[in-house]
Amino acid sequence: MGDEMFSINSAESDSHEFDLRQKEDSPYPPPKVDQIRRHLRFFFMTPCEKYQARRRKPWKLIVQFLKIIIVTIQYNKTVEVAVGAYGYPKVQSQLKSKYAHLKLTYFRRGDIFPSNITYNLNPNLDNVFFNLTAVRKDNGTEEYDAVEFLRQHGYHFTVQKLHSIELSFALNGIHINAQSALSSFSDPDCLNINATAVYDNNDHDGQMLVRMKIDLDPLNCYDGSTYTQNSTTQTSLMMVLDICVMACCCISLVTCLRSIKKALHLLQLSKRFFEKHFNYKFKGEDIMLFISLWFVMIVISDVLTIIGTAFKMSLYQRKFEYYDTATMLLGIATILIWMGVMRYFEYFKKYNVLVLTCKKALPDVLRFLICASIFYIAFTICGWLVLGPYHVKFATIATSSECLFSLVNGDDMFVTFSVIDKKAPLAIWSFSRVYLYSFISLFIYFVLNLFISVIIDTYEVVKRHYKNDMPRTVVDKFIASCEDAPDSPLYISDVQHRRCCCRFSICCIFPFCDSYSIAIPVQLQHSYTRTLTA
Missing domain, CATH: 1.10.287 (Helix Hairpins)
Structure with missing residues (x-):
């Protein structure tokens, strides 16, 4: 074969061209160059083409779609439907008038006189505590009125020196998780709910900010005998599903890390080949062909899914403090998992x-x-x-x-x-x-x-x-010149000879070390002998 020359338009500028000519002292004979070209083409093939070329099954594709299915099922089970009831704790359940804790925070002194534009303010804070109960009105009815309650207890409520108000109360709740898919119910979650409403008047700007804080503490349910067998089975099935998700993500993580390692290794070998054979140094766009950010994104999603699923499994032990962490990790992982599917759309033009x-x-x-x-x-x-x-x-x-x-x-x-x-x-x-x-x-x-x-x-x-069918990089043009179809037996032949000469290493087709040699198939030797003789 004669010298190879490629004229390639870059993606950045249609007017800039790269001229690649084979070096006269290139250590690569034509059969080796063809093997390298086939190996690079195989690397960028679709899963279906790889199966045609070397009968390699698309395990990563199967794992990714399987992971999407079971992860989506897992997230669907995470969202439960609350059908429980709420009530006051036992210490208040026997009382006719329930109470809440009221905390008033005042500036120690806060006298304001708008008429002569003067004030007397002591920024130190004092706290006053009350057990807020219902007050009896003149008509004999009872209702909760904080201002009237303070007036009846001899406390004059004023906004001038008010810093904040905190109203806190406790409830007990039973959260029943409806599992319509399995026609059964899981164990109810018995909770102690501590709620605090804060009215913030710190700025004294005429707008009082209101925020709500709720803390959930798990309690032991005293009667859970109704659905004991079904609920235990339900919990076990959910645990099995979570374990399957973690196992699938671990397999996906290993396969993607392996692909990233092989791609980086092939990148280094290809850089040396193009430099020695064409005197061409890889540019950024050439390097990015080998670095798949899709794999990096899938690896991140797998790690987040494994950690988030571990936190989710702790919820079965009533450790609700990990709920926000679990949902955040699993939510981010969901976005990345579904975005990772876009990688396989690259194979369709x-x-x-x-x-x-x-x-x-x-x-x-x-x-x-x-x-x-x-x-x-x-x-x-x-x-x-x-x-x-x-x-x-x-x-x-x-x-x-x-x-x-x-x-x-x-x-x-x-x-x-x-x-x-x-x-x-x-x-x-x-x-x-x-x-x-x-x-x-x-x-x-x-x-x-x-x-x-x-x-x-x-x-x-x-x-x-x-x-216009214009390759975007030098590597694309080099691969496009390969005339061997995906179903060509040469792809399998290359693998068999590489296994013999270097024990599954791809280095044998790249003569960068004297210790490596390449076995050229006999039919190729005859073909190139006839070509050179002609």
């Missing part, structure tokens, strides 16, 4: 155009977002500083960012405008209009459309390359 568009557009999109974020942060800080005292959506930096992000997506525009009405200072009202109109015009009509155009331009480039 029409779907691969979309996948390649996302991959190729990512660097440009990130650069664009960095520039756009500068404007976004500027508007966020400006809105917080100017409109914060007058607009609840700009009260903090976090809420300001959330409000602006909603505006970019066309949400709550009228409400955002209408919160500040003409009763506000004219300067603030005018500024709010200029501010909001400027932000919406800049980000919706300019930034958002420019963002879309970046992706569309990349899509057109990728589609044009596919239409």
Whole structure:
């Protein structure tokens, strides 16, 4: 065979070309080059083509789809339906009037005189505790009225020096998990529910923030004999399902790590081959062909699923403090698992155009977002500083960012405008209009459309390359010159000879070390002898 020369248009620029010529002192004879080409082509084959070439079953594909099925079933069982009841603890159940704990926190001194604009404030805090019960009204009825309760107990309620109010109470609940799929019920969860409602008046800005905190403590159920056999079976089945999920994820983790290791090893060998045979050094786009970020994402999802499932199994022991951790890990893993399926869409030409568009557009999109974020942060800080005292959506930096992000997506525009009405200072009202109109015009009509155009331009480039059948990298062009179909017996022959000469190592087809040699099939030797003689 004569010298090989490839002229390849790069993905970054259609005008830039790479000319690859075989070196005169290349240590690779034509049969070895063909074997290398077949090996690289096999590496980038689809699972079906690999089965045709070497009868290698697509175990990773089978494991990934099996993992999606059982993980989805596991998550479906995690979401239960509560049909239980709630009541006061035993210490209160016998009382006619139930009570809650009321905690009032005041500044030690907080006298404010608006008439002459003076105040006397002691920032030290004092706490007052009450057991809040129902109060009897004049008509003989009873109801819960905190202000009336404090008045009847000789305590004058005032907001001037109020710092915060905490109202806490306890309930017992039985959480029955309906398992309609198995027509049975699992063991009920007996819980002690400690709830605290906090009314925060620390800022004294006329707005009292309210937040709720609930702690769940497991209790032992005293009567659980109704569905003992079924519930034990249900728990055992759930444990078996979780163990299957962990086992499937472990298999997926091992296979993906093995593929990553083999890809990195092949990358190093290919770099040396192209450098010695073509005097060509790999560029970033060539390296990224061998580094599959899909495998990295699948590995992360497997690790998160294994850890999250372990936390989920602890919930069977009534360790509810791990519930949030388990759901967060499993939720993130779910996203990554389903996104990992996109890897197999790369093997279909029409779907691969979309996948390649996302991959190729990512660097440009990130650069664009960095520039756009500068404007976004500027508007966020400006809105917080100017409109914060007058607009609840700009009260903090976090809420300001959330409000602006909603505006970019066309949400709550009228409400955002209408919160500040003409009763506000004219300067603030005018500024709010200029501010909001400027932000919406800049980000919706300019930034958002420019963002879309970046992706569309990349899509057109990728589609044009596919239409003209233009390889994207030097490695692609080298592989495309392989004339051996996937069902060619040469692929199996290469494997058999490599097993003989180097014990399953792929190094035998790459003569980088003197200790490795290659056995060229006899039919290939005759073929190349006839070619050279001719």
